[in-house]
Structure formats: structure tokens, C-alpha cells
Amino acid sequence: MNKIARIASVAATAALTLGLAGPAHAERYGIDDPSDTPHGSDLLAVDIQNRDHKLIVVTTHDNLRRAPSTGSGGLVYIDTDPENRGPEFVFVAGFYRGTDYQLIETQGFSPEQWGEPVDGNYSMDVDYARDKVRFEISRPAISGADDVRIAIKVSGTRTDGTSRGTVDWLGSRRAFTPWIARG
Ligand SMILES: [Ca+2]
Ligand SMILES: [Ca+2]
Numbered sequence: 359m360n361k362i363a364r365i366a367s368v369a370a371t372a373a374l375t376l377g378l379a380g381p382a383h384a385e386r387y388g389i390d391d392p393s394d395t396p397h398g399s400d401l402l403a404v405d406i407q408n409r410d411h412k413l414i415v416v417t418t419h420d421n422l423r424r425a426p427s428t429g430s431g432g433l434v435y436i437d438t439d440p441e442n443r444g445p446e447f448v449f450v451a452g453f454y455r456g457t458d459y460q461l462i463e464t465q466g467f468s469p470e471q472w473g474e475p476v477d478g479n480y481s482m483d484v485d486y487a488r489d490k491v492r493f494e495i496s497r498p499a500i501s502g503a504d505d506v507r508i509a510i511k512v513s514g515t516r517t518d519g520t521s522r523g524t525v526d527w528l529g530s531r532r533a534f535t536p537w538i539a540r541g
Contacts, residue, residue: 385539389528397524398422399430399453399514402489404528408506408538415449415493415508422489424455429515431457434493435467437534438503445509447500448472449493451482461499467509467532476500504540509533 388405398421407414415434422430430453435445444466451459459482465471478499483492500506510528515521527533 385541387535387538389535391526391528393420394526395524397430397514397516397526398428398489399432399512399524399526401432401510401512401526401528404508404510404535406508406535406538407541409541411497413493413495413497413500413506415495415510417491417493417510417512419453419489419491419512422453422484422486422491424486426454426456427515427517428454429521430454430512431514432491432510432512435464435509435511435534436495436500436503437507437509438500438505440537444471446503447476449480449482449495451491451493453484453491461495505537506540507534507537509535 386407388403390403391401393402394400398419400420401417402420403418405416417432432451432453434449436447436449437444438446445464447461448464449459449461461476461478461480463473463476465473476499479496480499481494509532512526513521514524516524
């Protein structure tokens with residue numbers, strides 16, 4: 359085989375590998391969300407990658423700012439067990455400077471159903487320039503669950519100090535995405 363043919367052969371093999379890896383692995387789900395509230399926390403898009411070793415959720419918002427007065431924050435509910443009604447985990451996070459985040463076990467959507475913090479690796483990063491929040495959750499932190507589906511709720515504080523009218527769910531209230539296969 360001459361050099362050109364060898365390169366072409368390698369390229370063809372690489373293309374085939376990528377072609378097979380696309381649909382069969384790395385399940386990904388993306389969806390836009392309309393402008394629903396006047397607040398900067400308003401959810402505009404979500405991208406979910408259920409990779410083999412970690413779950414990545416990236417949310418896009420109207421306008422995220424560092425100021426604590428924004429009160430911006432969100433809840434990412436993770437459903438891992440279709441036999442058990444509702445989500446099994448909730449990622450609770452503030453989106454302004456100085457706030458913290460925590461992944462918590464839960465029996466459902468209501469804060470009264472929240473349980474203990476999860477012992478595992480997870481992180482959250484806010485990109486104020488791009489109005490994006492990136493949540494990364496290691497597979498063991500969600501008990502090694504395979505397929506997942508997600509529900510997201512965000513909210514903030516208005517200039518009058520109340521949170522009235524700032525709650526925004528991905529889609530409708532307490533609605534989950536379709537099940538997303540483990541990649
Ligand atoms: Ca929205
Ligand atoms: Ca469940």
C-alpha cells in the first residue's frame with residue numbers, strides 16, 4: 359500500500375468508528391424552552407449528555423449575573439428508577455456569586471421529600487458571559503443508574519425583593535424529558 363492509500367484507509371476506518379459510535383453510544387438530548395418570565399434566570403435551553411462515566415446537564419438562561427440580589431437558582435431533578443414514582447435525586451444550586459450547590463437524595467419533587475446529601479463526585483460551574491450553567495455528576499453519585507430523565511425548575515428574586523412570577527420549569531411543571539440512554 360502506498361502512503362496515500364494508507365492514509366485513506368486509516369481515515370476510512372476512523373470514519374466508520376465514528377459512525378458506529380454516534381447512534382450506539384453517548385446519548386444526548388437537547389431542547390429549547392420559551393421565554394416565560396421577565397427574570398434573568400429564565401430557562402431558554404437544556405442540553406443533556408448521559409455519558410458512560412458521568413451525566414452532564416448544561417442549562418442556558420436569559421441573563422445570569424453574579425449579584426446575590428438576582429436570587430437566581432435552580433433544581434435539576436434526576437429520575438433514575440421508573441418503578442419508583444418521581445425523581446430519586448435533586449441537584450440544588452444557586453447561580454449567583456457566593457452560593458453553593460448540593461446533590462441530594464429525594465423521594466419526590468417537594469422539598470419535604472428531600473433526604474440526605476449524596477456522597478459522591480459532582481460539580482457545578484456558572485458561565486456568566488454565556489449565561490450557561492454546567493452540572494456534572496459522576497455515575498456512582500447517582501447509584502450507578504443507567505438511563506435517566508430530567509426535570510428542571512429555576513427561579514429568582516425580582517427587583518421588588520419578591521420571587522413572584524419568576525418560576526420557570528423546563529416544559530410544564532414537574533415534566534420530565536424522555537428517558538436518555540446511558541452512552
Ligand atoms: Ca423558559
Ligand atoms: Ca423514579
